[in-house]
Amino acid sequence: MLHKIVEKKKEEVQQLKGKTSIASLLTEAKDMEKPRGFRQALEQSTRPVSVIAEVKKASPSKGMIRSDFDPLEIASAYQAAQAECISVLTDESFFQGHLSYLQNIHTSVQLPLLRKDFLIDEIQVVEARSAGADCILLIAAILEGEQLRALYQAAEDLGMDVLIEVHDRHESDMVFRYTDPKLLGINNRNLRTFETDLAVTREVIADLPSTLTVVSESGISSIHDIENVKQSGARAVLVGEHFMRQQNVEQAVISLMGQRGNHTSGVSL
Numbered sequence: 249m250l251h252k253i254v255e256k257k258k259e260e261v262q263q264l265k266g267k268t269s270i271a272s273l274l275t276e277a278k279d280m281e282k283p284r285g286f287r288q289a290l291e292q293s294t295r296p297v298s299v300i301a302e303v304k305k306a307s308p309s310k311g312m313i314r315s316d317f318d319p320l321e322i323a324s325a326y327q328a329a330q331a332e333c334i335s336v337l338t339d340e341s342f343f344q345g346h347l348s349y350l351q352n353i354h355t356s357v358q359l360p361l362l363r364k365d366f367l368i369d370e371i372q373v374v375e376a377r378s379a380g381a382d383c384i385l386l387i388a389a390i391l392e393g394e395q396l397r398a399l400y401q402a403a404e405d406l407g408m409d410v411l412i413e414v415h416d417r418h419e420s421d422m423v424f425r426y427t428d429p430k431l432l433g434i435n436n437r438n439l440r441t442f443e444t445d446l447a448v449t450r451e452v453i454a455d456l457p458s459t460l461t462v463v464s465e466s467g468i469s470s471i472h473d474i475e476n477v478k479q480s481g482a483r484a485v486l487v488g489e490h491f492m493r494q495q496n497v498e499q500a501v502i503s504l505m506g507q508r509g510n511h512t513s514g515v516s517l
């Protein structure tokens with residue numbers, strides 16, 4: 249699946265380069281207001297575990313997740329529930345996302361935004377900023393070391409935060425060889441089998457500096473899961489499917505994460 253996705257991304261990058269240039273996207277990116285502090289929002293929250301709440305219509309592993317899908321309404325519900333950050337899937341072919349979702353959410357919602365996609369070329373990084381992203385995702389499994397370093401640098405030059413995603417120690421070693429990560433995502437989903445296992449967070453985190461801000465990603469749907477990854481040392485979680493399957497998205501966030509500044513529900517300190 250990953251191979252298929254990357255092949256598609258290569259085509260999309262060529263199409264994008266046919267339509268525009270890095271220079272022209274850079275001009276747009278520089279006209280944007282300064283990025284909202286994505287990592288800072290996760291680190292400074294009063295919640296014991298912060299949340300990146302994902303706007304996700306469909307996925308390769310689950311097919312259609314939410315057919316009654318209004319990205320702006322969902323993002324507004326996340327804001328009302330005081331999610332720390334929002335992740336917006338912009339991939340069209342495999343997740344039924346769209347770059348316009350990110351642009352519209354950026355205009356109407358004030359939370360820091362992650363462009364969730366499969367980035368392999370600098371032009372996508374600049375496009376992300378010009379569409380309103382405050383952070384990008386870089387997936388170690390699909391990047392060579394030098395490529396990772398270059399994309400990381402491109403994002404930093406634009407003032408964006410970077411969430412680097414790994415699934416095992418081999419990938420986290422590679423990330424530390426080529427970058428100085430400040431925000432590391434541990435994906436509990438094996439992208440070859442699609443199975444999720446929260447033990448992955450515990451295993452990978454064991455080798456990481458304790459000062460690093462770690463986000464546990466995928467397969468999280470209960471307060472027990474939040475407790476589990478908090479015990480492992482994660483500062484934040486990335487949750488998509490669980491929220492997308494609830495009728496009342498705002499209430500779903502509050503039930504799972506607790507109210508900010510009032511931990512009567514969700515996980516305790």
Ligand SMILES: O=C(O)c1ccccc1NCC(=O)[C@H](O)[C@H](O)COP(=O)(O)O
Pocket residue numbers: 249302304307308309310435439442465466467468486487488489490
């Ligand atoms: O979600 C998938 O099926 C998937 C397949 C292949 C590559 C990536 C995939 N997901 C991306 C994600 O990282 C998740 O959307 C995110 O961590 C939220 O996960 P969940 O809460 O399990 O929806």
